[in-house]
Amino acid sequence: MAGHGAQEHPHGADRLCAAGDRVYSRAVRRGRVPRRDAEPVPCLLELALLHPDPDDMDWLVPTSPQEVMTRLLRGVHDEIRASQRRMGSAVEAFERYAGLGRRLQASSAAGGTAIRVLDGLARIQAAMDEATQACTTEVLTVQPGGIRREHELSEGLHRALALRGRGVRMRDLYTHVARHGQGLLTYLELMGDAVEARTLDEVVDRLILFDRTVAFIPANTDRTMALELRHPALIAYLVTVFERLWSLAVPLTAPLPDTGFEGVSHRERSIAALLAEGHQDAVIAERLGISVRTCRAHIARLSETLGAVSRTQLGVRIAQAGLDGAPAVSVPGRESPTAR
DSSP states (O other): OHHHHHHHOOOOTTSOOHHHHHHHHHHHHHSOEEGGGGTTOTHHHHTTSEEEETTEEEEEEEOOHHHHHHHHHHHHHHHHHHHHHHHHHHHHHHHHHHTTOHHHHHHTOSTTOSEEEEESHHHHHHHHHHHHHHOOSEEEEEEOSSSOOHHHHHHTHHHHHHHHHTTOEEEEEEEGGGGGOHHHHHHHHHHGGGEEEEEESOOOSOEEEETTTEEEEESSTTSSEEEEEOOHHHHHHHHHHHHHHHHHSEETTSOOOOOSSTTOOHHHHHHHHHHHTTOOHHHHHHHHTOOHHHHHHHHHHHHHHHTOSSHHHHHHHHHHTTOSSOOOOOOTTSOOTTOO
């Protein structure tokens, strides 16, 4: 029976079938439902959304919506972190290939190659201009770092205006820190509804995708080299990474969600999660797009809030407070699972 039901309902808790949704909603409203009501939707038992009532085995009681949401968000967060690690490994591999020297450059010089190394800012700029001219539908970008300097934004402004003039839609991902930069706000006001922006605590390295056919990523740490990617599998992977980050991001026009812990700011919660992973101050500052000095000031406030007198004790207090994971995502009508 269970195997047959799994074939009829091949979905997860984030996309229940209509019948499953009706039965689960009824169970939440009434507190329980007869077991026979769930027979047409075995997915509810397989996904542990319903379980037997210990007082009467002919009835099923629902798992609380808060627990279901916590489980779902934890799974999505784990997927994103795994994707970030895989993308980091891919970039490291590309850097090794770029280091093979001019022979690789020469062999990839012909147009249409799946991976092309662009050595020097002039070649990168020319390739980006070419991709901009060919773009007709959509541009997806990930912009790491903190507050965007006006000269950085102006460097690509001519391309953005050209895209807007052709009706191309743009979606940009930034870190939360970028919200505080007037340059970004001015840029978005200038671009109007052609650009939609969202922010996260931290994002992957720089990424630009044109029409889901060609992508550009850095090929070294100082960004004087880049990779132009046209391989369909690589492009599909990068689009998946972007879309999952986008689904977790907060629209720039919306306030940041509550951290779920009184006295701890959104940025301090992000720092706490990175401290729990064992990162040093300089690495945390780079990933969140802030200065090391600012990072240490936040760590000091976090220690004071949690009553920690040493770095070791701070790590213990972070774990005890449940701040060693991703910040909670606010869901309308539901209390954050870490709310006090």
